[in-house]
Amino acid sequence: MAGTSNSSASPDRLENYRVYPAARALCQAFWEDAERLLPDARGRELVRQQTRSLDSICANIEEGCGRGFGKEFPQHLKIARGEARESQGRYQRMERLLSASILHQRIASLDFIIGGLTKTIQTIESRRPLERHSSPATRRPSPP
Numbered sequence: 001m002a003g004t005s006n007s008s009a010s011p012d013r014l015e016n017y018r019v020y021p022a023a024r025a026l027c028q029a030f031w032e033d034a035e036r037l038l039p040d041a042r043g044r045e046l047v048r049q050q051t052r053s054l055d056s057i058c059a060n061i062e063e064g065c066g067r068g069f070g071k072e073f074p075q076h077l078k079i080a081r082g083e084a085r086e087s088q089g090r091y092q093r094m095e096r097l098l099s100a101s102i103l104h105q106r107i108a109s110l111d112f113i114i115g116g117l118t119k120t121i122q123t124i125e126s127r128r129p130l131e132r133h134s135s136p137a138t139r140r141p142s143p144p
Contacts, residue, residue: 014065019116023057023080026087026109030054033098033106043097050090056083057113074124081117084110 014020030050037043057080064076088110091103098106 014062017061017065017120019113019120020058020061022109022113022116023054023061023084026106026113027054027058029106029109033094033102037094037097040097043094046090046094046097050087053083053087053090056080057087061117074121077117077121077124081114081121084113084117088114 034047034051037047060076060080060083064073064080067073067076088107091098091106091110095103
């Protein structure tokens with residue numbers, strides 16, 4: 001992950017999970033984008049959709065962390081990643097309404113978010129089989 005390990009992405013340390021502040025910052029940056037998009041009828045519809053998908057990235061990270069680190073956590077991160085990809089595609093389709101530099105910045109932020117979410121999901125899922133197969137009967141005692 002491009003941030004901290006998944007074990008430190010707890011509700012108490014949500015801000016330390018570098019993907020989350022990046023997602024929040026992108027939501028804040030979108031306020032400025034929305035001002036540029038709203039005068040155009042097509043832009044108004046894009047604003048509605050982009051607002052929902054950008055907010056959903058943050059909301060799913062928050063909910064996943066809030067529910068703990070069971071089976072639901074990676075599922076919420078996968079939903080957040082899907083929303084990030086949707087937002088990225090929508091930004092690419094806004095090329096006639098936003099400047100190239102703004103689009104480059106927003107798409108780069110989403111690349112960071114998608115990469116961080118993907119790494120976290122992979123890390124969690126790679127650890128699952130070890131946790132599932134480790135039972136007290138098969139564990140070796142620790143040396144004294």
